Amino acid sequence: MKIKSVAIENFRSIKCATFDFKDLIVLLGKNNTGKTNILKALDWFFGSSVRGMSQEDFCNKDIHKDIRITVSFDCLTADEQTDDRIKKYLINGTLTIQKVFSCDPETGKFESKFSGLIIEPKEQFLKMSEFDSYKHDIEKIAREKKLPDYFKTGRGTISQESYKEGLKRYVEENRQKIEWDKPFFSSTHFLGWKEVAQDFMPHFFYVPAVKEASEEATYGERNLFGRLIDDLFIEAFGEEPKLSELKVMLEKVGSMLNRPSQGEDKRPRMLKEFEKSLLGTLQESMPSTVDVEIQVAVPEVRDIVQSGTQILLDDGIKTSVESKGHGLQRSLIFAIFREYANLSRKTGQKKKSKPFIFAIEEPELYLHPHHEVVLFHVLQALSKNDQIIFCTHSPYFIDMSRYDALIIVDKPDTAKGTETFQCKEEIFSPDEKDHFKMLNEFNPERNEVFFARKVMLVEGPSEKLGFPMLAKKTDVDLYSQGVSLIECGGKTNIPFFMKILNAFRIPHIVVHDVDPIKAGETDKDKVGFFKLNATIKNSLDAALGEIVALDPDFDTILGVSKHQIDKLGKPFAVFNRIKEMKPDEIAPQLKGIITKSAC
Numbered sequence: 001m002k003i004k005s006v007a008i009e010n011f012r013s014i015k016c017a018t019f020d021f022k023d024l025i026v027l028l029g030k031n032n033t034g035k036t037n038i039l040k041a042l043d044w045f046f047g048s049s050v051r052g053m054s055q056e057d058f059c060n061k062d063i064h065k066d067i068r069i070t071v072s073f074d075c076l077t078a079d080e081q082t083d084d085r086i087k088k089y090l091i092n093g094t095l096t097i098q099k100v101f102s103c104d105p106e107t108g109k110f111e112s113k114f115s116g117l118i119i120e121p122k123e124q125f126l127k128m129s130e131f132d133s134y135k136h137d138i139e140k141i142a143r144e145k146k147l148p149d150y151f152k153t154g155r156g157t158i159s160q161e162s163y164k165e166g167l168k169r170y171v172e173e174n175r176q177k178i179e180w181d182k183p184f185f186s187s188t189h190f191l192g193w194k195e196v197a198q199d200f201m202p203h204f205f206y207v208p209a210v211k212e213a214s215e216e217a218t219y220g221e222r223n224l225f226g227r228l229i230d231d232l233f234i235e236a237f238g239e240e241p242k243l244s245e246l247k248v249m250l251e252k253v254g255s256m257l258n259r260p261s262q263g264e265d266k267r268p269r270m271l272k273e274f275e276k277s278l279l280g281t282l283q284e285s286m287p288s289t290v291d292v293e294i295q296v297a298v299p300e301v302r303d304i305v306q307s308g309t310q311i312l313l314d315d316g317i318k319t320s321v322e323s324k325g326h327g328l329q330r331s332l333i334f335a336i337f338r339e340y341a342n343l344s345r346k347t348g349q350k351k352k353s354k355p356f357i358f359a360i361e362e363p364e365l366y367l368h369p370h371h372e373v374v375l376f377h378v379l380q381a382l383s384k385n386d387q388i389i390f391c392t393h394s395p396y397f398i399d400m401s402r403y404d405a406l407i408i409v410d411k412p413d414t415a416k417g418t419e420t421f422q423c424k425e426e427i428f429s430p431d432e433k434d435h436f437k438m439l440n441e442f443n444p445e446r447n448e449v450f451f452a453r454k455v456m457l458v459e460g461p462s463e464k465l466g467f468p469m470l471a472k473k474t475d476v477d478l479y480s481q482g483v484s485l486i487e488c489g490g491k492t493n494i495p496f497f498m499k500i501l502n503a504f505r506i507p508h509i510v511v512h513d514v515d516p517i518k519a520g521e522t523d524k525d526k527v528g529f530f531k532l533n534a535t536i537k538n539s540l541d542a543a544l545g546e547i548v549a550l551d552p553d554f555d556t557i558l559g560v561s562k563h564q565i566d567k568l569g570k571p572f573a574v575f576n577r578i579k580e581m582k583p584d585e586i587a588p589q590l591k592g593i594i595t596k597s598a599c
Helices: 035-046 128-144 160-173 213-217 224-237 241-257 269-285 301-308 326-347 369-382 400-405 430-440 446-451 461-473 491-503 524-538 554-558 562-568 570-580 588-598
Strands: 002-011 014-020 024-028 067-074 094-103 110-118 203-207 312-314 318-320 356-361 387-391 406-410 419-422 454-458 483-487 508-513 545-550
Touching (some): 002 035, 014 419, 024 400, 035 356, 203 326, 224 326, 241 301, 369 387, 400 446, 430 491, 446 483, 446 491, 454 461, 454 491, 454 588, 461 554, 461 570, 461 588, 545 588, 554 570, 554 588
Parallel strands (some): 203 356, 454 483, 508 545
Antiparallel strands (some): 002 014, 067 094, 094 110, 312 318, 406 419
16 A cells, blocks of 8 residues: 555645655755645644644644645555455545544634545435435335345345445445446544554654654654564564573573462572561551562563663764764664664565655755765665655755656745645656666756756856856856756757756756857758757747857857867866956856846
């Protein structure tokens, strides 16, 4: 079972937001747009309590509008699809559950309720939800509709229970012939979430931006490390001889501290003497046949483990987790998550194993850039078995080729609230997608497009180096203006990036050389360039972008000679030229590009 889609209404900054759920989902957007609220909404959905809820959790603090979080699941296993508890809630293989949070305005009491999306036949006599309205006419209905005999009891009569059981079978057998009504959420509570439904729902774990590693690195009944230790020892008890030996040793300790029912009393002398003295003192004030026995409770192996288990880290000095750096602490949390998932899948081969959903807020926090790359690869690997959703401000946690996993989160204003945008169309052909993935591999600079207010696409490193230098000479800081310069690795690749920018509605300006016919060349020599220029032009969405074709090319307009390029290389020759330039020497066309980018 995996999440297929999510819809959130009236939760904090979110009036209404919907998105498809993939195995890996990356939430991108500026600060205070509502990324964390999406993760928290999922946390509230999978939780079983309203503890901690307040008026501020309702959009605009309006408690008169209920919070609704709707999650659809697909990829159900064969056992899940045939489970009688949830089968009636399946519509085309999808299970949709809604959790509604409400507040009583008079008492201020918060409540939550789950309901499942169901679909029923149009005819009333086949609607289970309206059974009470026709239950007194079921015998008449059975005769008039010529319902099968399985609607009857063993005595040949029709009872309410036999009708309901017959109705289930009838609907199942005639599913293709029946005319169906529109789906709706049932008014009855969905299965009793805590007691029943959570038995088969995915495990959900949320890692907020601020989380003490000590909370996860010491044993607790509800934390992940505690569950990991419990499951580890449950698994090990049947396989590990040492644990059996330890159990025998504890039983021996019990026999040495407690009076046996028969046989020799092996307890310490002072314990037996104290027991005898206490009995004598008691009998002085209350003579009777009462006996006194001092009993010592000897813990089970699991009790010992649970009472004092913690993780210590040794980086040259062995200490508790909280004494280490935040980066190491946060990495440890992720490691515990992975180990718990791995162990659950291992034990799941022997018993039914539930999938996992990990929601992580800013996984890059406290991590060195190289460790960011490693962690992102870990999350990608983890998403092959489980589902991952996280929000980030780091370009190291984006794979641009998996654009369907990216969700742009924005909040235009308070009135509109948090909005989400997700590209659901296929942008590239399979071959193009492979090429684009290779082009963008290990290039976080290109991933900056998703954090930019505006993007300037340029052909190569010379333009990437040159335009920021030119902008500063005109007192413009492109970076502070939210402008990202993306070097595309040549004119050939510009259309690939344009497709991404168009799909995600990101404003941009495209700068490329005209590459005109030079002395000694013919139209035939330049046919590839002409076609490429036309491809770039045809890729433009005029509502989002603009193309500036530099005639003849960037180097010539800048005033860099061929001799300097041959001598120093193009980027360094461009650097030297701009370094010596005065603002009034910058060509108007280049100034115009800078102005268009910054505005």
